Amino acid sequence: MVCTLSLTGLYVGSTESLSVIFTQLKDLNYTVVGYKVVDNVLRLCELGSYEEIPTGVEDVQSPGNYTLTVGGFYRHGPDSPKKFLYPPRLTLFKVTPNWEVVEEGLNDVRLAFFGLKPCDLASIKVLDRVLGGVDEFYTRVRANMAVIVENCTIPGNTCFCATMGTGPRARNSFDIAYTKINNKLVIEAGSELGLKLLNKLEVEPIDDSTYADFEATMRRASLKARANFEVDNLPELIELNIGCKVYIDMSKRCLGCANCNMVCPTCFCFDILDIPKIDGSAERVRVWDGCLNYTYAQVAGGHFRPDLCARYRHFILHKFTYWIKQFGTYGCVGCGRCITWCPTGIDLRETIVQVLKGVTA
Amino acid sequence: MKKATTKSLIPVKALVTKIVPETWNVRTYYIKVPEGIELPKPGQFDMLYIHGVGEVPISVSDVLVGDRVIAHTVRFVGSVTTAFSVLKEGDIIGFRGPYGIGWPLDLVINKDLLLIAGGIGLPPLRPVIREVAQNRKAYGRLVILYGARTPRDLLYTYEYGEYASIPNTELHLTVDNPDSGWRGNVGVVTELIRKIDLDPSNTYAFICGPEIMMKYAIKELISKGFKSNRIFISLERRMKCGVGLCGHCQMGPYFVCEHGPVFPLWFISKYFWVDQI
Numbered sequence: 001m002v003c004t005l006s007l008t009g010l011y012v013g014s015t016e017s018l019s020v021i022f023t024q025l026k027d028l029n030y031t032v033v034g035y036k037v038v039d040n041v042l043r044l045c046e047l048g049s050y051e052e053i054p055t056g057v058e059d060v061q062s063p064g065n066y067t068l069t070v071g072g073f074y075r076h077g078p079d080s081p082k083k084f085l086y087p088p089r090l091t092l093f094k095v096t097p098n099w100e101v102v103e104e105g106l107n108d109v110r111l112a113f114f115g116l117k118p119c120d121l122a123s124i125k126v127l128d129r130v131l132g133g134v135d136e137f138y139t140r141v142r143a144n145m146a147v148i149v150e151n152c153t154i155p156g157n158t159c160f161c162a163t164m165g166t167g168p169r170a171r172n173s174f175d176i177a178y179t180k181i182n183n184k185l186v187i188e189a190g191s192e193l194g195l196k197l198l199n200k201l202e203v204e205p206i207d208d209s210t211y212a213d214f215e216a217t218m219r220r221a222s223l224k225a226r227a228n229f230e231v232d233n234l235p236e237l238i239e240l241n242i243g244c245k246v247y248i249d250m251s252k253r254c255l256g257c258a259n260c261n262m263v264c265p266t267c268f269c270f271d272i273l274d275i276p277k278i279d280g281s282a283e284r285v286r287v288w289d290g291c292l293n294y295t296y297a298q299v300a301g302g303h304f305r306p307d308l309c310a311r312y313r314h315f316i317l318h319k320f321t322y323w324i325k326q327f328g329t330y331g332c333v334g335c336g337r338c339i340t341w342c343p344t345g346i347d348l349r350e351t352i353v354q355v356l357k358g359v360t361a
Numbered sequence: 362m363k364k365a366t367t368k369s370l371i372p373v374k375a376l377v378t379k380i381v382p383e384t385w386n387v388r389t390y391y392i393k394v395p396e397g398i399e400l401p402k403p404g405q406f407d408m409l410y411i412h413g414v415g416e417v418p419i420s421v422s423d424v425l426v427g428d429r430v431i432a433h434t435v436r437f438v439g440s441v442t443t444a445f446s447v448l449k450e451g452d453i454i455g456f457r458g459p460y461g462i463g464w465p466l467d468l469v470i471n472k473d474l475l476l477i478a479g480g481i482g483l484p485p486l487r488p489v490i491r492e493v494a495q496n497r498k499a500y501g502r503l504v505i506l507y508g509a510r511t512p513r514d515l516l517y518t519y520e521y522g523e524y525a526s527i528p529n530t531e532l533h534l535t536v537d538n539p540d541s542g543w544r545g546n547v548g549v550v551t552e553l554i555r556k557i558d559l560d561p562s563n564t565y566a567f568i569c570g571p572e573i574m575m576k577y578a579i580k581e582l583i584s585k586g587f588k589s590n591r592i593f594i595s596l597e598r599r600m601k602c603g604v605g606l607c608g609h610c611q612m613g614p615y616f617v618c619e620h621g622p623v624f625p626l627w628f629i630s631k632y633f634w635v636d637q638i
Contacts, residue, residue: 092370095412099374099453134606135367242635269608272370272601274415282413284370289601289609296609299599300439301481302571310637318611325614 005189005198012210013185013203021148021176021197022050025112030146033084034114035077040068042077044084044113053115061156061336064345073154073180075117078341080265081124084111085138085145086131088262090286092272097280106137112146119159119335121149122166123265125173129327130268146193151179153217155225158336160349163231166333168221179214186214225334227349229356235321237359238352242317246354251312253344254292260315260338260346261290266331269296291315316351365604365619372410372455373398378430380450383516387481389422389434390445394456400424401431403488404463404567404595404623408603409433410455411448415441418600418618421459422484423491434484434516460603461622464489464593469565473501477578479508479550479570483516485595485622486569494527501564503530504557508550508574511538533557551577554585561586567623569595576634579626592626594633613638 005011025032036045037054047053058071066077094102113120124147131138152161152168161167170177175194179186187203189195206214261267271289276282289296291314297304305311323331332348339347379391392409394400401407401421410416417439423432435445448454466489474493476486486505493500505524509515515534524532533553535546546553550570566582568575575594582592598610598617605619613632615621620628632638 092367095372095410095455097412099412099455101371103368103371133366134364137367239631242632242638270601271607271609272416274413276413286367289607291608295599297599299597300442301436301597304572304598305637307637314611314638317613322611322614326616 005195005203007189007191007195009188010206010211010214011187011198011203012206013187013201015180015183015185017185017187017201017203018178019050020201022047022114024197024200025114025146025148028110030110030112032112032114035074037068041066042068042074044077044079044081047114059156061158061340062345063158063339063347064342066340075152075156075159076120076335076337078263078337080263080335080337081113081116081120082127082265082267084113085124085127085141086135086268087137088288090137092284092286094277094281094283102281106140108144109141110144110146111141112148114148115150116147117152117335118149118167118170119152119161119164119333120265121147121170121174122161122164122333123335126266126327126329126331126333127268129329130266146175147173148176148178149174151177151218151221152225153179153181153221155221156336156340158339158347159225159334160227160336161334162222162225163227163229164330164332164334165231168225169218179217181210181214181217184210186210227334228353229349231330234352234356235324237356238317239321241355241359242313244355244358246351246358247313247316248309250346250351250354251309253346254308254312255343256292256294256308256311257343258290258292259341259343261292262288263337263341265333265335265337266319291318312346316348316355320352365602365606367606369457369604369606370602372408372416372457374453375456377448377450377452377454378428380448383434384514386438387434387436387516388445389432389484390448390454391425391430391432392454392456393428393430396429398429398456399459400426400429401459402463403466403492404485405459405461406485406603406618406622407431407433407456407458407460408600410457411441411444412453412455414444416455416601417441418460418603420485420595422487424488434481434487436481457603461618462620464567464595464623465565465625466492470499471501473560473564474503475559475564475566476503476505477550477554477566477568477570478506479574480510480514481516482568482570482574482595483507486567487517489567490524490527493530494523497528501529503527504559505530505532506535506550506553506557507532508535508537508553508570510536512536512540512543531557549577550574551581554578554581559585561588561591564591566592567595568592572597589627589630590625593623594626595622596624596629597622
């Protein structure tokens with residue numbers, strides 16, 4: 001069947017189409033990044049071949065737990081696109097003993113994310129507002145970046161993308177979005193590149209029965225990926241209840257490990273280390289920092305947030321209130337990583353529900 | 362103002378021209394900055410970098426315009442500031458700045474000005490005193506209240522005569538813990554506020570010091586009839602970048618380095634009183 005493919009069309013093809021897309025991206029000189037099983041965890045890595053992409057595994061996530069098991073669908077692991085767009089450790093420049101500043105050269109990269117979930121795509125849109133045009137590394141990688149997103153048919157137990165409005169179906173800002181439905185692939189293009197890739201595939205316009213299944217699947221997923229709160233005027237309510245005792249209760253289990261900050265796909269805070277080298281130079285190295293770390297708000301003469309509950313409160317308020325004032329968007333995409341990877345399973349959704357009870361009561 | 366980028370974190374080389382000992386653990390470093398660097402306004406700060414050690418935000422405590430020299434008064438408390446203690450005149454350090462929003466001197470034209478400083482909070486107010494001295498007719502009465510822990514912690518003691526000789530100016534000092542030679546006020550700086558006559562409708566208050574001291578000072582001023590738009594405070598926070606990127610200095614939605622460090626009280630009053638915000 002011959003038809004003209006469009007950006008607004010929804011198409012159906014076989015799941016083998018994915019390997020065609022993968023190969024096309026490689027041929028277009030993209031470095032392809034996707035999930036791989038490393039030490040029994042899904043990690044985002046550079047992929048050499050399509051065969052490296054795991055199949056038949058599922059990540060079972062719950063507060064404080066992550067287990068990889070046999071299954072048909074997986075979401076994500078601790079890594080987010082941030083790892084590649086805003087590396088955990090980056091040498092910014094070097095100052096030689098003669099005070100010459102040597103900047104690290106930035107290579108042109110063509111990065112293609114393969115199989116990201118909509119929450120992670122949304123996190124890139126958040127980072128665009130924070131780092132776009134501000135961080136040279138980010139801006140450079142972002143300029144030549146492709147995203148192949150997989151709609152989330154079975155959200156996990158810590159997911160709440162539907163509440164945050166970021167998923168389970170990606171609506172824009174992707175090159176290709178695909179959904180696995182009944183061993184078939186529902187696929188759409190979101191950019192000129194996406195359309196070019198789509199044209200290499202054997203696809204047909206979606207038929208009524210597959211479309212009905214697709215809609216039903218996404219609706220089910222959307223109901224699953226909900227927290228017990230609505231965003232609506234959440235930013236204002238949270239701020240109004242800034243003195244809420246819930247932060248004290250919720251942070252009783254907090255270890256101050258900052259895992260939540262590290263796995264968060266949008267946390268952008270950084271520290272700068274001064275690393276002396278053997279030749280007498282000093283490297284200025286940017287590393288991720290997080291507001292749950294003890295030293296985050298510490299100064300030599302004192303400490304602005306010595307208590308864990310204050311640091312935890314800042315995390316919540318920043319994500320849901322301050323971020324909007326600073327960048328015009330939530331700092332949370334509902335991926336649930338901070339809940340899963342919290343060693344003591346502190347559930348941000350529960351915190352918000354409790355804080356809201358305090359204001360509406 | 363142009364939005365900062367990661368490249369803004371690169372320092373320029375600057376010469377330490379003079380070091381003035383102030384107290385047992387405080388010295389003032391005069392730094393000559395290259396052409397092309399904008400000279401700071403009162404209340405702004407710079408990021409000073411010690412090679413191989415690290416970088417710290419330090420308030421500007423004086424500007425020698427013709428010489429392109431900027432004074433920074435440093436108390437030795439952390440690892441970087443302690444590294445300052447071994448600097449010698451003629452040494453090179455890294456410099457970035459000036460950063461932040463300073464004291465709103467334009468608002469104070471023809472108005473009275475009350476400066477309240479605690480401890481190492483005096484240096485960022487010193488350029489204000491200089492400005493009033495140089496353009497004396499532009500401002501009304503100047504009252505300086507300064508408190509330190511002990512007499513030996515008082516900064517710029519060699520200049521007090523100069524301050525007192527500025528027309529229509531008063532300088533009141535106090536210490537928490539006097540020594541045997543101290544004849545002045547004893548107690549916290551807020552007690553000085555109670556003792557002096559002020560006209561809240563015609564006075565602006567600029568405050569810099571430990572947060573607890575600023576909170577008490579503000580309460581005292583408000584009880585005297587000051588409105589929150591007449592009170593300006595300079596905040597301290599951890600800062601790694603100085604240009605609104607690293608996140609550490611947040612006070613509510615504000616990045617203290619970029620939106621401050623000087624704030625009108627009403628901007629931040631929603632957050633300032635919340636413990637450990």
